[in-house]
Amino acid sequence: MRAYFFIKLSSLKDIKTFPFSLYVYNLKDKTYNLSLKANTPLTNDSYELLRYIEDSNKGKIAVKLSQRMTYLATVGELDKIEPRVIEETKQKIEILKEYEDIIEEQRISEHIALPPLRSMVSKAIDKDDFLPIILRAQKEIMLFSIDISHTVSLARHFAGVHMNKDNLTNRIVALSYFFAKKMMIDNPQDLADLVCASFLANIGLTQISPNIIHGNQTEITHDQREQYYKHVKFSRMFIDQSGIKLSEECKKLIDTHHEKYDGSGMPDQISQAGLGLSSEILEFVSHIMEFSYGLITGEKTSLSSVVYMIDAGAGVSGLNVNYSGRIKPHVTSILSL
Numbered sequence: 001m002r003a004y005f006f007i008k009l010s011s012l013k014d015i016k017t018f019p020f021s022l023y024v025y026n027l028k029d030k031t032y033n034l035s036l037k038a039n040t041p042l043t044n045d046s047y048e049l050l051r052y053i054e055d056s057n058k059g060k061i062a063v064k065l066s067q068r069m070t071y072l073a074t075v076g077e078l079d080k081i082e083p084r085v086i087e088e089t090k091q092k093i094e095i096l097k098e099y100e101d102i103i104e105e106q107r108i109s110e111h112i113a114l115p116p117l118r119s120m121v122s123k124a125i126d127k128d129d130f131l132p133i134i135l136r137a138q139k140e141i142m143l144f145s146i147d148i149s150h151t152v153s154l155a156r157h158f159a160g161v162h163m164n165k166d167n168l169t170n171r172i173v174a175l176s177y178f179f180a181k182k183m184m185i186d187n188p189q190d191l192a193d194l195v196c197a198s199f200l201a202n203i204g205l206t207q208i209s210p211n212i213i214h215g216n217q218t219e220i221t222h223d224q225r226e227q228y229y230k231h232v233k234f235s236r237m238f239i240d241q242s243g244i245k246l247s248e249e250c251k252k253l254i255d256t257h258h259e260k261y262d263g264s265g266m267p268d269q270i271s272q273a274g275l276g277l278s279s280e281i282l283e284f285v286s287h288i289m290e291f292s293y294g295l296i297t298g299e300k301t302s303l304s305s306v307v308y309m310i311d312a313g314a315g316v317s318g319l320n321v322n323y324s325g326r327i328k329p330h331v332t333s334i335l336s337l
Contacts, residue, residue, distance in 0.1 A: 004032055004062040009047070009054050011075050016042045018074045020067040024053055025060040032062060117178065117337045125303050125335070130174065131166040137174035138163035141195055144188045150245035155192035158199050168293055173198040176285045178337045183277060183330065189247070194278045196246060197253035201282065203235050253279055280327050285334070287320050307335055 004023060012018070022036040036046060053059045063071050117136070124130045141159035144152050163170050176198045180191060235254055239246065256279040288307060294300040296318040306319070311331050313321045323331065 003065050005065050005068060006060045006062050007071070009050050009061055012042070013075065015074065018042075018071075020063050020070045020074065022050070023062040023064070024050070025062045027057070027059055035061075038067075121335060121337050129166060130171045133178070134163050134166060134170045134174045137177045141177065141191075144192060148189055149192070149247060151196055151247045151250050152188055152192040154244070154246070155195040158196065162199070168289060169199065169202075172282075172286050172289050175289065175334060175337075176282055179285060179334050180278060180281050182333055182337055183281065183326075185278065185281075190249075190278065193247055193250040193253060194282060196250050197278075197282060198286075200239060200246075201235060201254045201286070203238055249276075249278075252276070253282055256283075259283065277326055280324060284323060284327055284331070288334075291319060304335055307331055 004025065006025070017039060019038050021034060021038045023032045024035045025032050035050065036042060050061055054061060117133075120133050120136065124133050138159045141163070142156050144156055146153060146156065158173075163173065173195055176194055177191060180194055185191060185194070236251065239251070239254070253276075256275055259275055259279065288303060288310070290296055291306050292301050292303040309316055309319060310321050310323070311328075315321075
């Protein structure tokens with residue numbers, strides 16, 4: 001999506017001062033350069049220079065797309081546009097403003113060396129504080145292009161709005177994101193599918209009895225276990241009813257985030273043949289975080305200990321150690337992302 005739109009110098013009429021900046025697009029090197037800052041009087045010399053550039057076809061006069069509504073109001077063309085189009089334009093402008101802020105922040109921080117992710121994970125586990133990792137994931141996710149798909153845009157939105165605090169959901173999102181990259185998943189669409197699924201997979205838990213959710217998962221009855229896993233269906237139902245546009249792959253990740261490669265997962269006992277790598281990643285990260293939090297046995301456990309027990313195939317009640325060859329050789333690498 002281009003962040004500028006072109007105008008004709010004549011559209012400014014006799015207006016000499018306006019609340020938007022003018023840029024010149026150089027047709028030769030395809031760059032945008034600031035020509036006149038907002039609220040700076042347009043002098044005769046500046047006007048003649050811009051007219052020369054326009055008439056000679058050496059460049060085009062441009063305004064940032066985020067200032068489109070301001071431009072239209074200034075030149076008196078806003079009342080010619082349908083209300084529906086105005087509202088859609090406003091929504092796009094809000095996204096662009098957010099995107100420009102992130103790009104500027106990234107430009108400033110480029111010269112600041114980030115600590116290795118490995119050391120950040122180690123400190124997060126030792127201090128039980130994952131906020132630095134969550135914020136790092138937030139920055140990366142919000143740099144996804146805004147014009148790939150609805151799911152990618154939604155991932156950026158979720159990251160911008162929610163990934164500013166340390167909680168279980170954000171830990172799962174951040175670790176799933178970085179572990180997927182470790183497993184050579186680097187396509188923004190695939191990563192966005194995983195991010196959105198990580199956020200939305202458990203919204204159906206609101207329909208499950210708190211006694212089941214917060215009880216010791218190793219001691220609940222068979223009927224209670226079936227009730228618990230109904231949250232997967234509820235999550236999909238809520239998503240479908242909301243009208244949120246998600247990719248089919250993202251929906252599949254939500255449907256299968258409790259499935260296991262050996263077919264012993266829930267709710268549909270799907271085997272490895274029906275599971276993608278991202279599904280296994282989400283199940284693995286969700287499981288180790290929930291086990292560490294004490295949501296499975298009722299007792300908190302160091303994340304490092306949980307991972308090493310899985311790697312060793314320890315027979316610990318409630319701990320899933322059965323992972324496919326795509327995941328099992330790499331489980332400890334989540335501690336050294």
